[in-house]
Amino acid sequence: MKRTTSAIAAITATATATAAVVVGLGLGFATPAAAAASPPLVTRAALDAALVAGRGADVPFLEQEAESARTTGSVIGPDRTAYTLAAEASGRTAVRLLPGQYVEFTLPKPANALTVRYSIPDAPDGGGITAPLDVTLDGRSHRSMTLTSQYSWLYNQYPFSNDPGADLLHPDWWITECQCVPSATTPSPAITKPFRPSHFYDEQRLLLGRTLRAGDTVRLTAPKGTRAAWTVIDLLDSELVGRPHVNLRAANVLLFGADPTGRRDAAPAFDRAIAFARAHHLPVYVPPGVFQVNRHVVVDDVSIEGAGSWYTVVRGHQVTLAAPAPDGSVHTGVGFYGKDASVGGSTNVHLSGFAIEGDVRERIDTDQVNGVGGAMSASTIDGLYVHHTKVGLWFDGPMHGLTVRDSVIADQVADGVNFHTGVTDSAVRNTFVRNTGDDGLAMWAETTQNARNTFDHNTVQSPVLANGIAIYGGTDTTVSNNLVADPVREGSALQVGSRFGAQPFTGHLWITDNTTVRAGTYELNWNIGLGALWFYALERDIDADVQVVGDAFLDNTYNAVMLVSDWPVKDLYSITNVHLKDVRVDGTGTSVVSARAMGSATFENVDARNVGAVGVNNCGSFHFTAAGSEFALTDLGGNDGGGTTGPWLAPWELPNTITCADRPGVVPPPAPSRW
Structure with a gap:
C-alpha cells in the first residue's frame, strides 16, 4: 500500500x-x-x-x-x-x-x-x-x-x-x-x-x-x-465455538429483506436496517446466514451485531466500476466504511460478531476494496473475521478513539490493519493476523501526524511481504506485548521507519515486552540481512525517545537489531536516542546489533546467547574515520552472554569501534529454549 x-x-x-x-x-x-x-x-x-x-x-x-x-x-x-x-x-x-x-x-x-x-x-x-x-x-x-x-x-x-x-x-x-x-x-x-x-x-x-x-x-x-x-x-x-449470539431488541436485517442464503443482493436491506436502527436508537442484528453484499455499506452512529464470525458471513463479489471513482478505485466490493474524513468522518460505529469474506485476487493500490475503511471516531471493531479483502482494516484520518479487538484477519493481498494519516488515541488489541501481502499492522503518519496509538497483545504470523508491525512516524506510540513470527521478504518483525513521506517521530516510542521469532529477511537490493527490529532512517532523522524494554528476539535469521540509513542519504540522517533495556536475544544468524548509520544507542541488561557472528557489526556511515564509527554504543551494564566470538558487547567494541563485516557469514542458530 x-x-x-x-x-x-x-x-x-x-x-x-x-x-x-x-x-x-x-x-x-x-x-x-x-x-x-x-x-x-x-x-x-x-x-x-x-x-x-x-x-x-x-x-x-x-x-x-x-x-x-x-x-x-x-x-x-x-x-x-x-x-x-x-x-x-x-x-x-x-x-x-x-x-x-x-x-x-x-x-x-x-x-x-x-x-x-x-x-x-x-x-x-x-x-x-x-x-x-x-x-x-x-x-x-x-x-x-x-x-x-x-x-x-x-x-x-x-x-x-x-x-x-x-x-x-x-x-x-x-x-x-x-x-x-x-x-x-x-x-x-x-x-x-x-x-x-x-x-x-x-x-x-x-x-x-x-x-x-x-x-x-x-x-x-x-x-x-x-x-x-x-x-x-x-x-x-x-x-470450540459457542452458540450463536441473538439480539431480539434490534433491527434484524431479515425484516428488511436480506436473503440469508446469499443468493440475492442484501446491500439494500442492510441500508434500510441501518436507517431504521438509527431512527429508533437500536442496533442492527445480522443473524446466522450468508449475506451477499457487493459494495460498501456506509456506517455512522450505528451498531451492527452478528451471531458470531462462524455463523454470520457477509460475502461479496469484486465488481468492476463503469468508470473510476473519484478516489481512483476501479473496483468495489464488500466492506463496511465510515464516511470520508473530508466530510467529517463517522462516529459511534460498533461492528461485532461477523465475518467479511471478500473476493480480491489482485493488488490495485487505488482500489478501496478493504474489509473496513473510511474514518471512524469513538468506535469499536470487535470479534470480526476478515478474509480475502485487499486490506483487512484501513483507516484514513483524521479520526480518533477507535479500538480494534478480538478479531482475526487472514489472507489479505496487502496490509492487515493500517492507521493512516492523522489517527489518534486508537488501538489494536488482542487481534490475530496471518498471511498478509504487506505489513501485518501499520501506523503510517503520511501528511498528518498520528498520535498516542497502541498495538498491544496482537499476533502477526507470516507476512509475505514487508513487516509484521511497522511504525512510520508518530507521536507517543506504544507497541507492546505482541508476538510476531516469520516475515518472509523485504521486511522485519518490527520496523521503525522514517519513510513513505511519514511525519517525524516525536515524543516517545515504546517497544516493550514483544517477542519475535524467525525474523529478519534478506534485503536483496542491499544484499544484506535485516534485523528482527529494524530502524530505517530514509527520509528524516529518527531522534524521538525510543525505549526498547523487555523484548525477546528469538531465532533471528540475521541480526536481532539493525539501525540503517540508505546509502544516498547516509550522511544526511541519523538514528539517536535509542535505549535497549532488559532484552533477551536467543540466537542470531549474524550479530546482535548491526549499525549502518550515524547515531547512538544505549544498552542495559541485554542478554544474548547463540550469537553467530561478532556481537556488534558497526559500519557507521561507512567513512571508517580514524576517530571510529559514526555510530556509538553505550554500555550501561548487565549486558551478558554472546557466542563463539566472545561477549556480544565486548569492551573493545565501545563506544564506536569499527567492526564492519559488510556481509558476514550466517550461522543458523539452534531452536530457542527457555532462558
Whole structure:
C-alpha cells in the first residue's frame, strides 16, 4: 500500500530462490514424517507456548503444526528462502501430500470447528484451481472441503500479477537474478517464468456440526483423483465455538429483506436496517446466514451485531466500476466504511460478531476494496473475521478513539490493519493476523501526524511481504506485548521507519515486552540481512525517545537489531536516542546489533546467547574515520552472554569501534529454549 520507488525496488530475490520454486515446485520435499508424539503438540507461532506466555493475542483456537502430526506425506523445510513454500509456512515447515496421502491431527481439547491452512498449485495460466480435501473425524464420519488457489499465487514485481507468464512489469528496474538493468540489456535478460511466485497459502474454516472430544483425530486426505498434483498442509487450528449470539431488541436485517442464503443482493436491506436502527436508537442484528453484499455499506452512529464470525458471513463479489471513482478505485466490493474524513468522518460505529469474506485476487493500490475503511471516531471493531479483502482494516484520518479487538484477519493481498494519516488515541488489541501481502499492522503518519496509538497483545504470523508491525512516524506510540513470527521478504518483525513521506517521530516510542521469532529477511537490493527490529532512517532523522524494554528476539535469521540509513542519504540522517533495556536475544544468524548509520544507542541488561557472528557489526556511515564509527554504543551494564566470538558487547567494541563485516557469514542458530 505504501507506493514509493524505494519500496518497489526492494521487492527482489535471488535466482536460486526463484529456481527452487520453479523447478517442479519441489522445494526440497523430504521423506515421510514420523508419527506424532503424545500428547498432541500445541504451539503458538510454531513455538513452545511457554516461550511466549503472556504475549500475542489470546485466541480461542489451538494451533497444531502439520509437521508434528502423523502423516504419510513428506515434510518440506525448514527453509527461509523467499519464493518457496516452506518459507511462507508457519515455522518455515509444512507437509506435502500427494493424492492418497494424509496428515492426521489428534485434538488436544474438544472442538467443533476447524481452520486448515494449505496451499495447492495454481492453474498453468494463472487464476487458480479448486480441489477437494477429505476430512475424516475420529475415523468414523467424513466431511469434505473444497480448497482453492484462486486467492493465492502472485507473481512478478510490485504490484504483482496473477499471470505466471507475465513479462517484467517494470523493465527499467535492477533485477537481482540477472544483475542487470533490463531496459539497458540486449538481448533481454534470461528471467525464468513464472518469475518470483509468492503468496502461496490460504486458509479455510469448517464448522463440524458436532463436538469432537480431546483425543479424537482429524485426518486430512488429498483424495485420489484430485485435480491438485500436490496439497501442502501447514497447520490446523481447532476451536470450540459457542452458540450463536441473538439480539431480539434490534433491527434484524431479515425484516428488511436480506436473503440469508446469499443468493440475492442484501446491500439494500442492510441500508434500510441501518436507517431504521438509527431512527429508533437500536442496533442492527445480522443473524446466522450468508449475506451477499457487493459494495460498501456506509456506517455512522450505528451498531451492527452478528451471531458470531462462524455463523454470520457477509460475502461479496469484486465488481468492476463503469468508470473510476473519484478516489481512483476501479473496483468495489464488500466492506463496511465510515464516511470520508473530508466530510467529517463517522462516529459511534460498533461492528461485532461477523465475518467479511471478500473476493480480491489482485493488488490495485487505488482500489478501496478493504474489509473496513473510511474514518471512524469513538468506535469499536470487535470479534470480526476478515478474509480475502485487499486490506483487512484501513483507516484514513483524521479520526480518533477507535479500538480494534478480538478479531482475526487472514489472507489479505496487502496490509492487515493500517492507521493512516492523522489517527489518534486508537488501538489494536488482542487481534490475530496471518498471511498478509504487506505489513501485518501499520501506523503510517503520511501528511498528518498520528498520535498516542497502541498495538498491544496482537499476533502477526507470516507476512509475505514487508513487516509484521511497522511504525512510520508518530507521536507517543506504544507497541507492546505482541508476538510476531516469520516475515518472509523485504521486511522485519518490527520496523521503525522514517519513510513513505511519514511525519517525524516525536515524543516517545515504546517497544516493550514483544517477542519475535524467525525474523529478519534478506534485503536483496542491499544484499544484506535485516534485523528482527529494524530502524530505517530514509527520509528524516529518527531522534524521538525510543525505549526498547523487555523484548525477546528469538531465532533471528540475521541480526536481532539493525539501525540503517540508505546509502544516498547516509550522511544526511541519523538514528539517536535509542535505549535497549532488559532484552533477551536467543540466537542470531549474524550479530546482535548491526549499525549502518550515524547515531547512538544505549544498552542495559541485554542478554544474548547463540550469537553467530561478532556481537556488534558497526559500519557507521561507512567513512571508517580514524576517530571510529559514526555510530556509538553505550554500555550501561548487565549486558551478558554472546557466542563463539566472545561477549556480544565486548569492551573493545565501545563506544564506536569499527567492526564492519559488510556481509558476514550466517550461522543458523539452534531452536530457542527457555532462558
